[in-house]
Amino acid sequence: MRLATVRTADGRTSAAVEDAGTWRALPAANLGQLLTADERIIRARSLAELDLLGLLGGPLEDARPGTPLPRPAKVVCCGLNYADHITEMGRELPRFPTLFAKFADTLTGPTDQIEVPADVDLDWEGELAVVVGRTVHRADEATAREAIAGYTVANDISVRDWQNRTLQWLQGKAWDATTPVGPVMVTVDEVDPDSGLEVTCEVNGSTVQRGNTRTLVFGPAALVSYISQFTTLRPGDLVLTGTPGGVGMGMTPPRFLCDGDVVRTHVEGIGALENTIRLTRTPPEETS
């Protein structure tokens, strides 16, 4: 199944499931609330099963997918997780996942514009993202695997000059409304990252990144298990699995995003984000 949080013509949002190119309502304002309210949802595999659970509502008019998980309590990201990207950044294959956090405010919708000040070095990082569907605490890998509700697409758009200001990356990774997520969450029965999903990122129609989730150093279940050793993950939390080679910072000379650039991020079997970059404001700290 393909689930989403859709925005409807009246400006509201609803959890929804795709039904032959249209959207059917599910009983929550968004996918995060749906997963939190009813852990049975992650075992449903068809519209008939959703109907059986009494969850399937009527068709939604003029609905289009927004941010699937608008307010996750935790967004945990893994850096340096594709062998080719690790090599590109000049590092060795890791023993442990390199983890950092984003805020709920960092997320934005699958077709939203991404707006940052004109003088920052903005880079792309297309990624597979994991949606947690069940509470996990100190889970082994098998338990972690069963707690995954599905997969979506993300782009960990990064402000490189800020990221590289200090040893810690937060101030380059957590700019408000810079990480697009969506458009749908595909349930685990329909896609298998361990078998391999192609992840691509295009800028203005040219492919800049191409990788396959088969080559992830730490796969989805391994990441969820590892993170759950120190912090509880709950339904609606997001885990970003890292980006393959081909980021702008790794090019010679480095290439950063310009005003009007269109970034398209695609994961095989899930769908695509398409976000236009807007470089607008001058940072107050430069003008004051």
Add this chain to the structure above:
Amino acid sequence: MRLATVRTADGRTSAAVEDAGTWRALPAANLGQLLTADERIIRARSLAELDLLGLLGGPLEDARPGTPLPRPAKVVCCGLNYADHITEMGRELPRFPTLFAKFADTLTGPTDQIEVPADVDLDWEGELAVVVGRTVHRADEATAREAIAGYTVANDISVRDWQNRTLQWLQGKAWDATTPVGPVMVTVDEVDPDSGLEVTCEVNGSTVQRGNTRTLVFGPAALVSYISQFTTLRPGDLVLTGTPGGVGMGMTPPRFLCDGDVVRTHVEGIGALENTIRLTRTPPEETS
């Protein structure tokens, strides 16, 4: 004024203000909700003013302070912010604050036990923490200063062996219920970190850290302003300002916390945390 989130005898929590050694109720379940509901609160300077605003309730029986901000949307921490601690860690004075995030789940109460597996290297980091009282986005330092509701005490208890596994510190800094905060938030009219507040940390009665907030490289207003350049801070958000010299990892040989150790963290003019360490569980990943 000294504000808190108190736990009462019936197991509920309430925002509260100290009144001659007793607690008077304020109309919210905790201090975060109070600050979110009414930004006027950060301008009140006395119980009489709270009463004038219609916020001052009756006395609370058997009340004791818990975590003042139990569910902040953002907890942003600054590392390497005292000149002496920077030297101790073998680094140079920074141009920019080194920032990382914790989750709401990372926080715990001012007298709660701190429980982690027996085989980790647990270290102390006594800190002054800033409570945000007004929404700030791309604020200059003067605006940031006016957005500070008050100050509290925190200890950024760190799992050093996990922290040092990768370049990013998250997996050593975000263990559930390991960062005690409290016991009270003191309003900005009563304490001034720029003039200097002594920060001390004792383990089993012996002082291991002693620093003064006067020597912070980046003071409270500078940190709030800087963070607000990339992400919006809102009432109830927390900013931890970093720790002075004297952490266990910096000792020769390194010293880590043992089962039963009592960590007392004090900031002048605010109060003290007192937390007992419990080293108990064996991590599943070691036994599986």
